[in-house]
Amino acid sequence: MDRGMVIFVGALLTFSSSWLGLVLYPYWQLQNEQPYAKSPGDDPYPRPLAGQALAGVRVYQANGCLYCHSQQVRSEKFGNWWEDGQMKTGADIKRGWGARRTVSRDYLYDRPTMLGTMRTGPDLANVGARYAEPWQHNHTFNPRAVNSWSVMPSFAFLYAREKVVGGQKAAKALKLGREWTVDPGYRWRPTDRQWEAILAARGTAIRQAHLAGAVARVDPDSPAGRAELLEFWLTTEEEDYQVVPTTAADALVAYLLALRKGETPLPEAKE
Amino acid sequence: MAPTTPMTEPERERSARERRAIDSSCRVPVLYFAASAVFWLLAGSALAVIASVKLHSPYFLTGSPEFTFGRVRMAHLQAVGLGWAGMAVMAAAVWLMCRLSRVGLIYPKLLVFAGTLWNVGMVLDVLGILFGDGQSVEWLDAPRYVPPFLVAGLGIVSAWTVATFRRRRERHVYVTQWYVLAAVFWLPWLYTVAVLMIFWMPATGVVQPVVNWWFGHNYLGLWMTPVAVGAAYYIIPKVIGRPIHSYYLSILGFWSLALFYSWAGMHHLIGGPLPVWLVTASVVGSMMMFIPVIAVAINHHMTMLGSFHRLRYSPALRFTVFGAITYTAVSFQGAVESLRDFSEVAHFTHYTVAHAHLGAYGFFTMIMFGLFYYMVPRLTGREWASPGLIRVHFWSSAVGITIYFVALSIAGWWQGRMLNDPNVPFANIVRYVTPFLAIRSYIAGPLMTVGHVSFAILLTANLMGWGRQRTGGPTYFVEPATGTAGGPRELAAAGR
Amino acid sequence: MSPTDFAVLATVVGSIVLFGGAAALALGWAFRDGQFDNFEQGARSIFGSDEPIGEPTDAFPGD
Numbered sequence: 001m002d003r004g005m006v007i008f009v010g011a012l013l014t015f016s017s018s019w020l021g022l023v024l025y026p027y028w029q030l031q032n033e034q035p036y037a038k039s040p041g042d043d044p045y046p047r048p049l050a051g052q053a054l055a056g057v058r059v060y061q062a063n064g065c066l067y068c069h070s071q072q073v074r075s076e077k078f079g080n081w082w083e084d085g086q087m088k089t090g091a092d093i094k095r096g097w098g099a100r101r102t103v104s105r106d107y108l109y110d111r112p113t114m115l116g117t118m119r120t121g122p123d124l125a126n127v128g129a130r131y132a133e134p135w136q137h138n139h140t141f142n143p144r145a146v147n148s149w150s151v152m153p154s155f156a157f158l159y160a161r162e163k164v165v166g167g168q169k170a171a172k173a174l175k176l177g178r179e180w181t182v183d184p185g186y187r188w189r190p191t192d193r194q195w196e197a198i199l200a201a202r203g204t205a206i207r208q209a210h211l212a213g214a215v216a217r218v219d220p221d222s223p224a225g226r227a228e229l230l231e232f233w234l235t236t237e238e239e240d241y242q243v244v245p246t247t248a249a250d251a252l253v254a255y256l257l258a259l260r261k262g263e264t265p266l267p268e269a270k271e
Numbered sequence: 272m273a274p275t276t277p278m279t280e281p282e283r284e285r286s287a288r289e290r291r292a293i294d295s296s297c298r299v300p301v302l303y304f305a306a307s308a309v310f311w312l313l314a315g316s317a318l319a320v321i322a323s324v325k326l327h328s329p330y331f332l333t334g335s336p337e338f339t340f341g342r343v344r345m346a347h348l349q350a351v352g353l354g355w356a357g358m359a360v361m362a363a364a365v366w367l368m369c370r371l372s373r374v375g376l377i378y379p380k381l382l383v384f385a386g387t388l389w390n391v392g393m394v395l396d397v398l399g400i401l402f403g404d405g406q407s408v409e410w411l412d413a414p415r416y417v418p419p420f421l422v423a424g425l426g427i428v429s430a431w432t433v434a435t436f437r438r439r440r441e442r443h444v445y446v447t448q449w450y451v452l453a454a455v456f457w458l459p460w461l462y463t464v465a466v467l468m469i470f471w472m473p474a475t476g477v478v479q480p481v482v483n484w485w486f487g488h489n490y491l492g493l494w495m496t497p498v499a500v501g502a503a504y505y506i507i508p509k510v511i512g513r514p515i516h517s518y519y520l521s522i523l524g525f526w527s528l529a530l531f532y533s534w535a536g537m538h539h540l541i542g543g544p545l546p547v548w549l550v551t552a553s554v555v556g557s558m559m560m561f562i563p564v565i566a567v568a569i570n571h572h573m574t575m576l577g578s579f580h581r582l583r584y585s586p587a588l589r590f591t592v593f594g595a596i597t598y599t600a601v602s603f604q605g606a607v608e609s610l611r612d613f614s615e616v617a618h619f620t621h622y623t624v625a626h627a628h629l630g631a632y633g634f635f636t637m638i639m640f641g642l643f644y645y646m647v648p649r650l651t652g653r654e655w656a657s658p659g660l661i662r663v664h665f666w667s668s669a670v671g672i673t674i675y676f677v678a679l680s681i682a683g684w685w686q687g688r689m690l691n692d693p694n695v696p697f698a699n700i701v702r703y704v705t706p707f708l709a710i711r712s713y714i715a716g717p718l719m720t721v722g723h724v725s726f727a728i729l730l731t732a733n734l735m736g737w738g739r740q741r742t743g744g745p746t747y748f749v750e751p752a753t754g755t756a757g758g759p760r761e762l763a764a765a766g767r
Numbered sequence: 768m769s770p771t772d773f774a775v776l777a778t779v780v781g782s783i784v785l786f787g788g789a790a791a792l793a794l795g796w797a798f799r800d801g802q803f804d805n806f807e808q809g810a811r812s813i814f815g816s817d818e819p820i821g822e823p824t825d826a827f828p829g830d
Contacts, residue, residue: 004436004444004452010793011453011529015460015493017786018533018556022485023464025778026549027478061407064341070619074542079615079691094693102544107476112408112469115480115543119619119690120326122697144329149698151329151705157336185334279816287817371813443812505813512822514810521810585825645825 048109056255070116073098098126098262126262156185158249173242177235296375300382304362311354318347345412372439385427392420410487429455450501488536516573524566531559557609564602590641597633622683656738664725671718682707
């Protein structure tokens with residue numbers, strides 16, 4: 001084997017076999033796929049993203065969401081394990097991640113197609129159907145405000161904390177307790193000293209607010225009572241400050257709400 | 272084994288002079304690539320530890336967009352995958368090609384230019400991702416302005432490697448040269464097609480992930496693997512002074528790798544919204560990989576037989592053999608992992624991450640360390656400054672990757688079993704893997720980083736001329752001025 | 768058999784014939800051309816008079 005040409009031609013042939021088989025052939029097989037419309041007058045599915053949702057793809061990409069969240073619902077027949085002498089399959093659908101498996105047509109307009117590589121977090125193919133906008137904003141701002149066990153990063157940097165002007169909070173302001181909003185990205189608690197000062201200044205108002213919702217009155221002078229008041233106060237919203245989404249956060253949430261891949265029935269996705 | 276060529280001292284001297292001339296012709300560009308590679312290895316290690324900690328302690332470095340998990344994760348893969356692995360492969364390819372063709376490198380400055388293109392591209396790549404231009408396409412996360420730099424640099428290196436080969440003065444084309452030639456031909460094609468079909472003229476929908484994994488898997492299989500296997504085919508025989516066991520096996524190994532490795536990779540898409548035959552074709556390709564892997568394993572083992580005691584004496588050999596053994600292990604694991612029943616559990620879990628690191632680190636990186644330990648002193652004319660630090664490097668890297676692999680394999684396997692069971696709440700899975708990820712952050716990752724820092728110190732010292740002049744080891748015994756004082760045969764007789 | 772299945776089958780069989788045939792031809796040529804003569808000699812090509820077979824070329828510095 002002393003000829004460069006042999007190696008070159010061999011390397012060319014072997015490699016082009018996989019190029020033809022794995023790249024060009026599926027390219028050719030799938031290039032003519034069309035959106036689906038049940039009858040000629042119906043809106044076709046899927047539709048290309050537009051506006052804020054389209055801008056949200058960039059935010060999703062730039063922050064590497066793909067590295068923890070997949071976007072594919074696997075079929076009812078997927079999986080293979082035994083429990084109590086019974087074979088069980090299709091965890092994705094049973095977890096409520098989609099009503100059916102996703103198929104190639106669901107991804108017609110995805111650029112890039114982010115099928116995912118890891119499930120540190122749940123699948124997002126159909127997340128738009130699972131949660132509403134306020135939940136998405138709260139969760140994106142600080143996931144632990146929603147799920148205490150979550151290890152997802154806080155995306156507080158996509159939100160702005162600002163002083164309320166004119167006594168009226170913005171409609172878009174997050175409805176989160178002050179423990180989440182005072183120090184965005186973290187869970188805030190006052191020091192004992194600060195809490196004493198706060199109680200001294202606004203204790204009456206806090207106690208009244210607590211009374212409005214609580215079944216029993218608490219004694220503000222006992223340690224237990226103070227602790228309960230603190231827990232209550234932390235879950236109430238800040239009065240003078242609000243947290244509002246930036247354009248990027250709005251775009252991201254618009255994209256998440258637009259992710260509804262496991263919903264519209266398709267003839268090829270029976271399972 | 273008896274020497275093949277009759278040795279006379281003048282001939283020996285002439286041959287040594289020739290070898291040194293070849294080495295010194297590629298000194299500047301090869302060391303430049305090697306040092307850049309090590310720089311990116313350090314950067315990648317830092318990013319790795321940050322990303323790893325963030326995965327179980329979400330409040331760590333929160334608040335700054337540049338250090339959010341997704342961005343650091345992308346930057347880590349680019350730094351180690353392209354920066355370290357890419358530039359280490361190029362250093363190895365150029366040096367091995369010059370030595371094996373027995374011809375000096377011409378216009379070394381052109382390669383320095385190519386290396387600078389890569390470094391500029393990598394700086395833009397890593398910083399671009401951290402500042403929000405990442406693409407979220409695994410292995411191809413580089414911002415859109417980066418690929419032109421990398422393709423241009425790669426093109427120069429590939430062309431120069433082929434040009435060196437064409438000027439060869441050695442009649443026999445050694446097995447390492449096939450691997451290197453094929454790799455420098457494959458990657459530019461692979462990379463251009465992938466960038467073209469995913470970014471510049473995007474293919475429809477799910478064809479993109481297909482191209483993505485064809486690239487991702489082949490970057491390892493047709494770029495890192497061939498050059499690392501080729502390097503082992505050179506280092507092991509050279510260090511122990513014994514030709515490889517069977518040349519037939521090496522040829523079988525090469526061609527079967529070329530044919531089958533390129534078909535593996537689609538099992539990364541198992542259960543996905545794709546034609547099922549794609550995954551099946553890849554499973555076949557992965558299973559056929561047993562042929563090249565067993566061929567290489569037998570060949571390396573039979574070559575080493577009777578010389579294992581030399582692992583104590585030669586750092587290059589120790590790293591290389593560790594890598595070669597891991598190659599066999601990781602390839603067996605990979606073939607089994609591609610099987611459908613297995614993959615259905617392992618997919619989307621840390622099990623895959625553990626496997627990827629065993630391949631990219633335990634196999635590839637360790638062999639590259641071995642090659643560098645052999646190559647750098649011969650290029651600089653300086654011995655390594657501290658054998659102790661080499662030992663630190665070896666043991667922390669070897670123990671680090673072992674802990675890494677075991678911890679994440681266990682975590683990933685059970686993570687996969689729980690993911691497939693709808694009765695297990697998601698929160699339980701998150702809680703289950705956390706301690707294993709902490710082991711990675713606080714034990715495995717730091718250990719590997721200690722190894723890298725040791726190596727960086729050794730390399731810096733060597734490049735600054737802090738080590739003693741190279742006198743030990745047979746290569747440099749034959750100095751034209753001093754003759755063969757303290758000759759190599761005494762050393763050989765002493766079992767070194 | 769649907770047209771898609773047929774196309775898949777045709778491609779698979781076609782590529783086996785094409786690539787297998789090319790490989791067989793290449794192998795035949797290599798034998799006739801003497802590429803396998805003196806084969807094991809290639810394994811020795813990395814050694815030379817300064818670094819002959821039988822001599823180790825690397826050691827821990829300082830040991």
